[in-house]
Amino acid sequence: MKLDIRTKIIITLLIATCASLNTNVTVEIGMMIFIGGLQLMSGKKVFSPVLVILYAVFAITQYAIFPVVPGWVSMLLSMFVVNIRSFFPVVMCIVLIYRTTRISEVIATFTNMKVPRGIIITIAIGIRYIPALAVEMRAIWEAMSVRNVAEGIKNPFKRVAVNMECYIVPLFISSIKTADELSAAAMTRGIENPAPPTCRSYRKMSPGDFGLIAVILLFTAGNAYARYKGVLL
Amino acid sequence: MILMKNVSFKYEGSENYSLKDINLTLEKGECLLVTGPSGGGKSTLTKLINGLIPAYFEGELKGEIYIDGINISDIPMYELSGKVASVFQNPKTQFFNIDAEDEMAFALENQGVDERIITERLERAADELGIKKLMTKNIFEMSGGEKQIIAFAGAYVSDAEVIVLDEPSANLDREHMEIIRDIMKKLMNQNKMIIIAEHRLAYLRNVATRACYMKNGQILENFTAEEFYGMSENKRCEMGLRELSAVTANNNFETEGKEKTDISVKNMKLKYEAFNGKELNLSFNYGEVIGIVGHNGLGKSTFIRTLCGIIREKKGEICISGRRVSCKKRKKKCGMVMQDVNYQLFSDSVALECKLGNGQVSDKEIYDILEELSLLDKKDVHPMSLSGGEKQRLAIATMLAGGKKIMMLDEPTSGLDYENMMRISRLLKKVAEKGTLCLVVTHDTEFIREACSRIITI
Amino acid sequence: MKAKDFITCAIFSVLSMVGMLLAAITNMSGYTALLYPVVASFFIGILFVVLINKVSKKGAVLVFGIVPALYFLTTGLIEGLIGIVSLLVFSVFSELILWNNHESMKRIVSACCVYTLYYSTAGMAEGFLFTDSYCDNALKHGINAKVVEDMRSMYYIKPLWVAVILLTLLLTFVGAMWGRKMISKHLKKVGLV
Numbered sequence: 006m007k008l009d010i011r012t013k014i015i016i017t018l019l020i021a022t023c024a025s026l027n028t029n030v031t032v033e034i035g036m037m038i039f040i041g042g043l044q045l046m047s048g049k050k051v052f053s054p055v056l057v058i059l060y061a062v063f064a065i066t067q068y069a070i071f072p073v074v075p076g077w078v079s080m081l082l083s084m085f086v087v088n089i090r091s092f093f094p095v096v097m098c099i100v101l102i103y104r105t106t107r108i109s110e111v112i113a114t115f116t117n118m119k120v121p122r123g124i125i126i127t128i129a130i131g132i133r134y135i136p137a138l139a140v141e142m143r144a145i146w147e148a149m150s151v152r153n154v155a156e157g158i159k160n161p162f163k164r165v166a167v168n169m170e171c172y173i174v175p176l177f178i179s180s181i182k183t184a185d186e187l188s189a190a191a192m193t194r195g196i197e198n199p200a201p202p203t204c205r206s207y208r209k210m211s212p213g214d215f216g217l218i219a220v221i222l223l224f225t226a227g228n229a230y231a232r233y234k235g236v237l238l
Numbered sequence: 239m240i241l242m243k244n245v246s247f248k249y250e251g252s253e254n255y256s257l258k259d260i261n262l263t264l265e266k267g268e269c270l271l272v273t274g275p276s277g278g279g280k281s282t283l284t285k286l287i288n289g290l291i292p293a294y295f296e297g298e299l300k301g302e303i304y305i306d307g308i309n310i311s312d313i314p315m316y317e318l319s320g321k322v323a324s325v326f327q328n329p330k331t332q333f334f335n336i337d338a339e340d341e342m343a344f345a346l347e348n349q350g351v352d353e354r355i356i357t358e359r360l361e362r363a364a365d366e367l368g369i370k371k372l373m374t375k376n377i378f379e380m381s382g383g384e385k386q387i388i389a390f391a392g393a394y395v396s397d398a399e400v401i402v403l404d405e406p407s408a409n410l411d412r413e414h415m416e417i418i419r420d421i422m423k424k425l426m427n428q429n430k431m432i433i434i435a436e437h438r439l440a441y442l443r444n445v446a447t448r449a450c451y452m453k454n455g456q457i458l459e460n461f462t463a464e465e466f467y468g469m470s471e472n473k474r475c476e477m478g479l480r481e482l483s484a485v486t487a488n489n490n491f492e493t494e495g496k497e498k499t500d501i502s503v504k505n506m507k508l509k510y511e512a513f514n515g516k517e518l519n520l521s522f523n524y525g526e527v528i529g530i531v532g533h534n535g536l537g538k539s540t541f542i543r544t545l546c547g548i549i550r551e552k553k554g555e556i557c558i559s560g561r562r563v564s565c566k567k568r569k570k571k572c573g574m575v576m577q578d579v580n581y582q583l584f585s586d587s588v589a590l591e592c593k594l595g596n597g598q599v600s601d602k603e604i605y606d607i608l609e610e611l612s613l614l615d616k617k618d619v620h621p622m623s624l625s626g627g628e629k630q631r632l633a634i635a636t637m638l639a640g641g642k643k644i645m646m647l648d649e650p651t652s653g654l655d656y657e658n659m660m661r662i663s664r665l666l667k668k669v670a671e672k673g674t675l676c677l678v679v680t681h682d683t684e685f686i687r688e689a690c691s692r693i694i695t696i
Numbered sequence: 697m698k699a700k701d702f703i704t705c706a707i708f709s710v711l712s713m714v715g716m717l718l719a720a721i722t723n724m725s726g727y728t729a730l731l732y733p734v735v736a737s738f739f740i741g742i743l744f745v746v747l748i749n750k751v752s753k754k755g756a757v758l759v760f761g762i763v764p765a766l767y768f769l770t771t772g773l774i775e776g777l778i779g780i781v782s783l784l785v786f787s788v789f790s791e792l793i794l795w796n797n798h799e800s801m802k803r804i805v806s807a808c809c810v811y812t813l814y815y816s817t818a819g820m821a822e823g824f825l826f827t828d829s830y831c832d833n834a835l836k837h838g839i840n841a842k843v844v845e846d847m848r849s850m851y852y853i854k855p856l857w858v859a860v861i862l863l864t865l866l867l868t869f870v871g872a873m874w875g876r877k878m879i880s881k882h883l884k885k886v887g888l889v
Contacts, residue, residue, distance in 0.1 A: 018773055025772035028836040067838055076842070083840035085724035091837055095770045109340035109347070123702045123755075124762065130706035131763045133336060136378050138710060141581070147548045148582035151574050152636070157597025171584040171594075174882055176711075177746060178622055179580060181888045184707045186331035188700030193288050194334065194392075195319035195348035196699045203347040205356055206340070251887070294700065586881045620885035 006046040010106050010114050012214040016043075017098040019218075019225045024094050026228045030068060033094065040097040044104075051104045056097060063090040108132055113204035126196070130187070137183065145175050240264040240287065240400060240431055245301030247282060247291060256282045258455045260301070266399070269422065269432040271446035271466070273439060275478045276625060276655045279455040280435035281404050287433060288402045289318040305400060320349050323393035327405040327653060329377075329385030338380070339373045342392045359395045367391055367421060381535030383414030390421045401425055403434040407441065408653040409577075411534045411681040412484075415441045437655050440484045443467050451477060478656045485683040500524050501644065501675065506554030508544055512537025513696055517554065520694060524643060527666050527676045529690035538679040538696065539577065542646040545677065546572040558644075573637030577648040579629045583621040588613055588632055591621050592639040599639050607638050611665065627658030634665060645669070647678045651685045663689035701751045702759060708747045709763035715739025716764060726834075726843040730850065733815030734863045740815075741871020742878065744808040749879055749889045752798035757790045757811060775822075782818035786811055805872045809865050816864035820857060827851040 008016075020036060027033055037060055044052040067086050071079040108129045115125045154171045155164040242262040248255045257279045264270050272280045285291045292299050293315040303310050305321055323345065326332045335341040339360060346356045364370040369391055377385055386406055393401050401422075407415050419441050422432060426445070436442065449466035451459040461469075467482050474482060499521040506518045513536055522528060530538050543549045545556060547568030555562045558571065576582055585591040592604045608614040611631045616624065621632055630650050637645050647666075651659045659682065666676045666689050680686060686693060697705075719736035722728040747760060761783050768779035793807040823830050831848040835841060850856060883889045 018769055018776070021770045021776065022773040025775060028838070071840075076840075079840045080842055081725070083838070083843060084726050084729070087834075087838045088723060092770075099770065107337050107340055108335045109337070109343070112347075123697060123759065126699055126702040127706040127709065127759050127762050128766070129334070130703050131710050131766075133334065134707050134710045136336070137330070138714070140378075144576065144578065144581040147543065148574075148576060150548060151546060151569055151572070152582070152595045152640070154584060154595045156595045170878075173742070174584055174878065175581050177878065178882065178886065178888065180707050180711060181704070181746075181750065181883070182580075183331050184700070184704040185888075186326070186328060187334065188703045189290055189294050190324070190326055190332035191334050191699060191703065192294055192315055193290065193319055193322070193324040194345040195316040196334070197314070198316035198319075198348050198350070200350050203350055203353055203356060205343060205347055205353045586885065620882065622882070622886040 006043075006213075007208075008043070008047065008105070008217070009208060009210045009214045010102070010110055011210060012218055013098070013102045013106065015218050016221055017095065017102060019221045020098050021095045023225050023228045024091055026225075026232045028232075030064060032228070033091070034064070036094045037097065040094060040101065044097065044101050047101065047105045051101060053097070053100050056093065056100065060090065060093040063093070103132075106132075107206060109206040110208075112202065113207035116201055117204055117207050122199075133187075134183070138180075141176065141179050141183075145172060145179075148175070239266070239304075239306060240433075241302075241304040242286070243302045243304075245286065245299070245303060247286065247297055247299050249295060249297040252297070254455075256455050257286070260457060262450075262457070264431050264433065266429045266431055267426060268447045269426055269434065269442075269445055271439070271442055271449040272433060272435045272452060273437065273449065273479060274452035274458075274655075275657060276437075276627070278452040280452055282455075283452070284324070284402045284404045284433060284435050287400065288322045288324045289315040316348065319345060319398075320396075321398055322400040322402055323396045323398035324402045325386070325389045325393055325404070325406045327408045329382050329389060329409070332389055333377050333385070336376045336378070338375050338377065338388045341377070341388060342373065342395050345392060345396045345398075356395075359397065363391050363395045366424065367394065381414075382409040383411060383417075383534040386410060386414065387417055387421070390418050394421060394425060399430060401430055401432045403432065403436075405436055405653060406434070407436065407438050409649060409681075412441075412683075413533055419445055437480055437653070439480050439482050443482065451479075475656075480656050480659070481684050485687055500559060502557045503545070504555050504557065506544070506556065507552040508537055508540050509549055509552050510537065510540055512540040518696070522675055522677065524673045524675050525670050526692055527670045527678065527690050529686040529693040530677060530679045530696065531681070531686070531693055532696045534681075536696065539648050541696070542574065542648060542677055542679055545644075546574045546646050548574070571642065572644040572646060573640060573642035575630060575633040575637075575645070575647040575650055577652070579626075579633050580622065582633060582636075583629065586620055587618050588621055588624070588635075589617040591632060592635050594636070596636070596639045604639055607635050610668075611635050611638075612661075625658075627654050627661060630654075630658075630662055631665065634669070638669070643673065644675045645677070647676065647680075649680055649682075650678060651680065651682045659685055660688060697751070697753050697755050697759070701753055701756065704751050705747065705756055705759035706763070708743050709760050712740055712743050712760065713763050713767060715743065716767070726839065726847040729847070730820070730856065730860050733812070733819055733860060734867050736815050737812035737864045737868040738871040738874075740812050741808055741868040742875040744811060745804055745872045745875030746879060746883065746889070748794065748798055748804050748807070749883075754791060754795070756798075757787050757794065757807065758784075761787045761811075779818070783814050786814040786818070801876060805869060808872050809868045812864055812868040813861070816857075816861045820860060823847075823851045824854065824857045 020040065023036060037057065041052060041057060063086050067090060071083060111132065112125055112129055149171055155167045158164045158167060240263065242260050245257060245260040246255050247257040260283065272283055274280060282291065285295060286303055289310060291297065310318055333341050334344055342363065343356050343360060364373055369387060372384055372387065406418060422445050425432060434442065446463050448463060449461040450457045501522040503518050503520040507515060530541065532538055540549065544551050545568065547565040550565050556568065557563065583591060585594050588608065589604060592607065605614060608617055611634065613628065613631055613635060616628065621629065624632060650662055654662065663685055670676050678690065716736050719732055719739065722731040722735055748756060765780045765783055769776040771779065790807040790811040793810060794803055797803050827848060831844050834847065835844045879889055
């Protein structure tokens with residue numbers, strides 16, 4: 006199943022709205038199953054069993070464990086558990102977008118929608134840089150772990166400051182160098198051409214896309230109505 | 239044809255000219271190899287031809303550059319990008335897209351080329367270059383060599399008349415160098431003009447049709463391919479050039495360790511399916527410089543990171559002086575020079591960088607180390623302003639200051655010219671003589687021949 | 697702004713998301729949730745100063761807010777749109793402060809303080825202005841009743857909001873000074889800004 010990027014963005018928006026309106030765990034589990042189904046239909050590598058397991062852990066913690074443990078445990082952890090748990094449907098949607106959307110698709114679709122070129126470049130690079138940033142942060146962490154940069158410093162505030170500086174400095178230098186090198190490479194590939202690029206990866210929205218949006222829109226409207234009327238709480 | 243007439247260039251804020259009075263012509267079907275010591279102006283020359291100077295790098299430009307009769311300063315860079323395709327040294331930061339096929343098509347899309355033509359060219363490139371499977375991957379699933387192949391394929395697909403290559407083989411093993419050499423041959427058969435700035439010269443034998451030697455911003459000597467690859471060994475060393483013929487690293491090398499074992503690896507399995515899950519049994523001794531060789535993407539970097547304690551081993555044990563050592567303890571005993579040394583330089587001066595984490599070491603001891611590594615005159619310089627070879631030496635200095643007896647180095651000579659490669663070789667041999675074990679992951683066969691007492695092929 | 701400026705702003709925008717996610721640790725407890733804008737503004741302060749030194753052009757602040765704006769959409773349609781519009785307003789004010797002078801440190805720090813005011817004003821408005829509905833909603837979502845009641849009591853103390861705003865401004869200033877120090881100590885020496 007191949008969903009249009011616009012469909013995926015609209016689904017994420019609507020699911021996020023449902024997640025903030027909904028307070029019923031059954032409805033939430035239903036959302037998780039639905040999005041999980043969309044992920045499975047989009048390809049093997051799209052579905053994330055880890056997320057589903059984590060969601061189950063959080064949901065069980067909130068609904069089965071908190072009621073039976075001492076009150077202070079729930080006091081300490083409830084906000085953490087609830088905030089993370091209620092965000093899972095949105096995270097599943099973001100994973101669906103990330104694992105099934107190519108940057109060329111984003112560029113082609115937004116170009117067709119007449120989004121300004123600068124914003125398209127920003128969004129494309131934003132998507133492009135996230136995995137690269139993860140690699141960089143990992144490399145810096147590894148370098149820091151081998152060198153104990155704060156050794157010999159007794160003042161705890163200074164230790165924190167030195168550690169922070171040692172994370173931030175190479176990260177910033179690397180980020181700026183990446184920006185410079187990426188820009189140079191992109192310029193040699195004609196990114197500054199004012200004429201619209203070929204939208205090779207552009208596809209029109211299919212009836213399936215519209216159908217799916219309609220279903221989730223109805224679901225969202227249902228959630229809003231239920232919330233307004235105070236049912237399904 | 240490319241024509242450069244009396245071209246000089248000075249970067250903004252610089253006092254000296256990076257290029258002085260360059261005169262150059264290049265015809266269709268020619269491949270010009272530009273070589274020479276680091277800082278000689280090779281990269282600057284390539285940036286002039288692909289238009290990055292002055293569009294991206296500002297400065298004072300004199301002279302004229304013509305491609306097929308058009309003065310390139312008269313056309314905007316995006317128009318020039320239709321005539322000139324570029325491949326850069328760092329495969330990580332030259333891709334705008336994440337997917338290989340999209341990256342190959344990117345330049346054509348920006349030019350507004352018809353979708354059918356793009357598809358046709360992609361299919362042709364997939365067949366002619368044999369990269370159909372590679373085109374389905376994303377760049378985070380690829381090794382450095384595979385990324386460079388895709389970068390070359392992008393230049394191939396673009397059908398640009400001029401291909402500019404800036405040290406494209408810096409991080410590649412022999413197998414991938416041969417693949418890109420074949421792509422270059424195919425491009426020349428299509429009558430393209432190729433300019434390649436390179437330190438590694440052997441793989442370009444029978445590809446380059448001409449060569450020029452640059453130093454201090456000037457072209458000091460021009461050669462035909464026969465003259466260049468036929469030059470004497472003495473002249474090559476005098477000019478500070480790398481080997482002109484392929485060097486094998488396997489001759490006369492021990493692969494087995496001595497009976498006494500200071501550090502041993504027993505039944506070790508690595509994470510991330512490195513070495514296809516094979517169990518490793520190896521032994522090392524202090525005082526050795528050991529080259530670890532193997533194809534790109536096999537897991538050599540994972541191996542040394544595991545030895546260093548950064549990654550936990552999946553199975554097995556690592557023993558130092560007969561005793562099993564945990565990850566945490568290995569981190570204290572080992573030091574590592576990473577493939578990208580920029581991630582491990584944190585301070586704002588060379589001297590302070592050595593002092594970081596080594597508070598108990600006196601200033602005098604640090605200055606002695608810096609002097610030994612020819613860095614004392616740069617003690618107040620910011621580490622990130624050092625050259626590649628200097629950064630490598632600084633990373634080694636920090637380990638010496640920390641008293642590390644086991645050093646791991648990941649591709650330390652990548653992108654280094656002959657002189658800097660020899661410097662690193664001599665340094666490691668010196669360090670090993672004082673009782674340090676140096677494990678070096680490398681593809682650089684010249685370096686292996688110079689520095690290593692033993693190689694391990696995994 | 698040219699392509700390279702958009703690319704630089706995009707990268708810094710992603711880094712600002714990282715800063716916001718780190719600051720979101722404070723949201724994991726009802727007793728520290730008020731510190732979110734304070735912690736976030738410290739990281740944003742560092743990034744903002746470095747970015748404006750690197751991309752000293754009109755529009756840099758607006759582009760800097762794009763990735764966080766996309767993140768706000770994941771909080772829901774209504775909340776997301778309110779968040780985006782509020783961030784846009786504060787970004788515009790920030791741009792106006794910088795308008796024709798991106799070199800003056802005073803202007804950069806002032807613009808930065810206005811930008812991060814979003815987090816402590818619009819970002820906290822729902823809690824402080826619609827306390828009961830905000831806390832009732834938290835209760836319905838399953839947050840511990842005692843925690844919710846303590847949060848309610850905190851949000852009723854309107855001077856606390858002023859304290860949060862002032863602390864945010866202070867930490868923005870501290871972050872901006874850190875950014876400035878990083879520029880002079882590192883980035884200028886390496887020739888990156």
